[in-house]
Amino acid sequence: AASPVHVTVTGAAGQIGYALLFRIASGQLLGPDTPVRLHLLEVPQAVKAAEGVALELDDCAFPLLAGIDIHDDATEAFAGTNVALLVGARPRTAGMERGDLLSANGGIFGPQGAAINAGAAQDVRVLVVGNPANTNAFIAAAAAPDVPKDRFTAMTRLDHNRAVGQLAARTGAPVTDIARVTIWGNHSATQYPDLLHATVGGRPALEVVGDDAWVRDTFIPTVAKRGAQIIEARGASSAASAANAAIDHVRTWVDGTPAGDWTSAGVVSDGSYGVPEGLVSSFPVTSDGGAWQIVQGLELDGFSRGRIDASVEELVDEREAVRALGLA
Numbered sequence: 001a002a003s004p005v006h007v008t009v010t011g012a013a014g015q016i017g018y019a020l021l022f023r024i025a026s027g028q029l030l031g032p033d034t035p036v037r038l039h040l041l042e043v044p045q046a047v048k049a050a051e052g053v054a055l056e057l058d059d060c061a062f063p064l065l066a067g068i069d070i071h072d073d074a075t076e077a078f079a080g081t082n083v084a085l086l087v088g089a090r091p092r093t094a095g096m097e098r099g100d101l102l103s104a105n106g107g108i109f110g111p112q113g114a115a116i117n118a119g120a121a122q123d124v125r126v127l128v129v130g131n132p133a134n135t136n137a138f139i140a141a142a143a144a145p146d147v148p149k150d151r152f153t154a155m156t157r158l159d160h161n162r163a164v165g166q167l168a169a170r171t172g173a174p175v176t177d178i179a180r181v182t183i184w185g186n187h188s189a190t191q192y193p194d195l196l197h198a199t200v201g202g203r204p205a206l207e208v209v210g211d212d213a214w215v216r217d218t219f220i221p222t223v224a225k226r227g228a229q230i231i232e233a234r235g236a237s238s239a240a241s242a243a244n245a246a247i248d249h250v251r252t253w254v255d256g257t258p259a260g261d262w263t264s265a266g267v268v269s270d271g272s273y274g275v276p277e278g279l280v281s282s283f284p285v286t287s288d289g290g291a292w293q294i295v296q297g298l299e300l301d302g303f304s305r306g307r308i309d310a311s312v313e314e315l316v317d318e319r320e321a322v323r324a325l326g327l328a
């Protein structure tokens with residue numbers, strides 16, 4: 001039998017963790033032939049709850065689950081890990097300024113990046129889900145100078161999947177007919193969900209939709225503010241859909257993108273599309289099963305350029321704030 005792949009999940013006792021761990025253990029993250037060993041990282045006060053989740057995982061008797069370790073120490077949790085899902089973060093609470101939020105999260109993602117640098121496996125792949133995801137990934141990558149920068153990613157796959165869902169609903173096409181949707185920029189309300197290059201059944205999506213006002217006034221804000229709509233309706237933030245997107249992100253990274261299509265992920269910019277090098281920004285990306293590649297050569301109209309620039313400006317501001325705080 002294959003030896004187990006080590007998967008670390010932080011925030012394991014949280015609501016995304018609860019939706020994520022059972023899917024990983026059932027084989028949906030790495031496929032039906034790959035046993036996994038889970039490492040759950042929590043803050044000390046949530047370790048007991050994480051132990052409860054582990055009891056439930058035991059009770060599933062998953063054939064692929066090769067073991068569970070529970071940690072409250074990042075160095076131990078990331079030792080030897082192949083896939084690191086950084087879900088736990090400090091949420092913004094009432095009265096908290098952005099500086100406070102970045103500083104609290106810097107105190108989490110800096111040490112976790114350092115722990116990954118110190119002990120993760122050579123082939124480690126990191127996905128940051130915890131918000132502000134792009135900048136948390138930037139902080140973690142900065143704290144891991146020996147790990148190639150392209151191993152650090154931030155999740156915009158939920159935004160991508162939301163965009164695919166909205167386009168399918170509008171056009172009546174099955175989601176499998178939709179390709180080349182892109183999320184650009186920050187995982188925040190400034191993100192740019194882009195249909196310029198998208199296709200529906202091989203035809204240009206904008207032509208199939210035939211209504212620029214819908215794209216601008218309905219599609220973009222619906223996708224960008226979907227998180228708030230979920231909170232309003234459910235009384236809690238997206239959890240199962242976020243876990244699903246994390247699964248999709250890693251699965252696509254490891255298995256590769258289908259020919260002719262791409263997905264969206266926050267990756268460290270190489271300067272493509274004028275996004276300053278080093279920022280973790282969402283781009284259209286392909287994978288060959290190894291590393292993400294930013295799709296090159298897409299033509300952008302003035303509207304798209306403006307939307308991308310606005311979101312990237314927010315990322316630049318976050319980077320400056322993080323630097324001013326001495327976090328990266």
Ligand code: NAX
Pocket residue numbers: 010011012013014015016017041042043046087088089090091108128129130131132133155156157158159187227237238239242
């Ligand atoms: P919960 O508050 O339910 O769970 C978070 C868990 O993280 C808690 O159990 C907490 O104890 C733990 N935690 C906090 N600090 C930690 C640390 N230093 N080490 C290990 N664990 C730690 O939040 P949940 O709903 O699960 O959301 C988790 C994060 O995902 C939040 O930051 C949230 O904003 C973010 N999201 C990101 C999305 C994305 O698309 N990138 C979408 C969904 C979600 O909003």
